[in-house]
Amino acid sequence: MADSAQAQKLVYLVTGGCGFLGEHVVRMLLQQEPRLRELRIFDLHLGPWLEELKTGPVQVTAIQGDVTQAHEVAAAVAGAHVVIHTAGLVDVFGKASPETIHEVNVQGTKNVIEACVQTGTQFLVYTSSMEVVGPNIKGHPFYRGNEDTPYEAVHRHPYPSSKARAEQLVLEANGRKVRGGLPLVTCALRPTGIYGEGHQIMRDIYYQGLRLGGRLFRAIPASVEHGRVYVGNVAWMHVLVARELQQRPALMGGQVYFCYDKSPYKSYEDFNMEFLGPCGLRLVGTRPLLPYWLLMLLAALNALLQWLLRPLLLYAPLLNPYTLAMANTTFTVSTNKAQRHFGYEPLFSWEESRTRTIRWMQAMDSSAQ
Numbered sequence: 001m002a003d004s005a006q007a008q009k010l011v012y013l014v015t016g017g018c019g020f021l022g023e024h025v026v027r028m029l030l031q032q033e034p035r036l037r038e039l040r041i042f043d044l045h046l047g048p049w050l051e052e053l054k055t056g057p058v059q060v061t062a063i064q065g066d067v068t069q070a071h072e073v074a075a076a077v078a079g080a081h082v083v084i085h086t087a088g089l090v091d092v093f094g095k096a097s098p099e100t101i102h103e104v105n106v107q108g109t110k111n112v113i114e115a116c117v118q119t120g121t122q123f124l125v126y127t128s129s130m131e132v133v134g135p136n137i138k139g140h141p142f143y144r145g146n147e148d149t150p151y152e153a154v155h156r157h158p159y160p161s162s163k164a165r166a167e168q169l170v171l172e173a174n175g176r177k178v179r180g181g182l183p184l185v186t187c188a189l190r191p192t193g194i195y196g197e198g199h200q201i202m203r204d205i206y207y208q209g210l211r212l213g214g215r216l217f218r219a220i221p222a223s224v225e226h227g228r229v230y231v232g233n234v235a236w237m238h239v240l241v242a243r244e245l246q247q248r249p250a251l252m253g254g255q256v257y258f259c260y261d262k263s264p265y266k267s268y269e270d271f272n273m274e275f276l277g278p279c280g281l282r283l284v285g286t287r288p289l290l291p292y293w294l295l296m297l298l299a300a301l302n303a304l305l306q307w308l309l310r311p312l313l314l315y316a317p318l319l320n321p322y323t324l325a326m327a328n329t330t331f332t333v334s335t336n337k338a339q340r341h342f343g344y345e346p347l348f349s350w351e352e353s354r355t356r357t358i359r360w361m362q363a364m365d366s367s368a369q
């Protein structure tokens with residue numbers, strides 16, 4: 001609990017606060033951070049749900065803005081004690097150009113760092129990604145690794161490259177003097193594949209299954225493990241890290257933490273079936289129905305079609321060479337670093353995470369009918 005001197009004194013800023021993860025971080029802060037006085041939510045697109053938050057005891061300030069615009073970021077950061085930077089362009093489907101991805105993820109992060117330095121904000125939490133580590137372009141497995149596991153991180157795709165560069169900038173900024181002379185304290189959280197209420201890709205896969213008559217066809221061997229973590233636990237980690245960074249700057253400053261919980265180790269498709277199954281979908285096949293070389297060919301064909309059609313329309317299917325490689329390479333984490341450094345324990349059990357996600361999908365299903 002808050003000590004009385006600090007009760008309701010703090011101003012937090014969440015960039016990307018209207019995104020899938022950002023909304024959960026915002027709601028979690030309002031529930032779990034008693035020292036909050038003002039919560040600023042900065043996003044390119046503000047959600048209508050923000051209105052309902054404005055009636056509570058914490059001042060909620062919605063700021064429509066663009067992280068690529070340094071002056072907009074600086075204005076939002078000025079006077080904040082803590083910045084949680086979740087805004088990012090999450091695109092592995094070729095919807096945005098590599099330049100735009102770089103601009104938002106790298107330049108946007110530079111702008112956030114500079115704004116902290118110029119305005120005197122001392123604590124910065126960055127939402128990084130497992131993708132800054134891997135899977136790498138060689139398809140090496142990362143089997144239940146931790147933050148210190150050696151791994152050859154080599155990226156070519158714009159999204160992981162941009163996240164890796166942005167993470168590096170955030171960590172290098174740790175210790176810089178901010179306005180007023182105090183040191184900036186930064187750290188980065190690396191979620192694996194996030195799931196839960198509001199997950200757009202899960203929604204897309206669900207509707208794809210409905211279009212296929214309630215069936216999905218196994219494409220990836222069940223033995224390939226893909227790390228997943230519940231959005232509520234990722235949000236909780238952000239809240240805890242932001243709080244504890246202020247108490248233990250020497251230990252936590254400049255550190256990276258994988259986001260983890262008790263979600264089971266499974267293949268991407270088998271894991272999704274934990275939610276899609278109770279919504280009436282079936283995964284056909286105990287082994288992949290198509291040989292891998294044929295899937296690769298289809299993925300390459302999709303990439304070619306995307307390129308050919310680009311002047312006319314945006315063709316961005318789920319299957320492309322990059323997403324196939326991601327889904328087909330084992331990448332799972334097993335670590336307790338967050339528990340050791342700042343006492344993190346998942347707030348939601350696997351059963352609760354699963355139930356909440358299923359409930360959300362079923363509500364989505366009935367509202368679609």
Ligand SMILES: NC(=O)C1=CN([C@@H]2O[C@H](COP(=O)(O)OP(=O)(O)OC[C@H]3O[C@@H](n4cnc5c(N)ncnc54)[C@H](O)[C@@H]3O)[C@@H](O)[C@H]2O)C=CC1
Pocket residue numbers: 015016017018019020021022042043044045065066067068085086087088089090104108127128129130163190191192193194195
């Ligand atoms: N979804 C996942 O599985 C994972 C996501 N992440 C990271 O978590 C963060 C949040 O991701 P999601 O919530 O999944 O994505 P999202 O797309 O739902 O949320 C991103 C938010 O950032 C905002 N945004 C984008 N460009 C902006 C700009 N130029 N200025 C201001 N706001 C902007 C968007 O409007 C959106 O509300 C990202 O940094 C992403 O890299 C990390 C690991 C896994």
Ligand SMILES: C[C@H](CCCC(C)(C)O)[C@H]1CC[C@H]2[C@@H]3[C@H](O)CC4=CC(=O)CC[C@]4(C)[C@H]3CC[C@]12C
Pocket residue numbers: 090092128129130131192193194201219220268318319320322323324326327
């Ligand atoms: C869309 C992919 C599944 C396609 C299945 C196929 C090939 C049979 O059609 C998803 C597989 C792995 C996902 C990524 C992974 O969970 C890690 C991520 C981390 C992030 O920071 C952002 C999201 C993502 C890249 C995630 C995106 C979807 C997959 C590629």
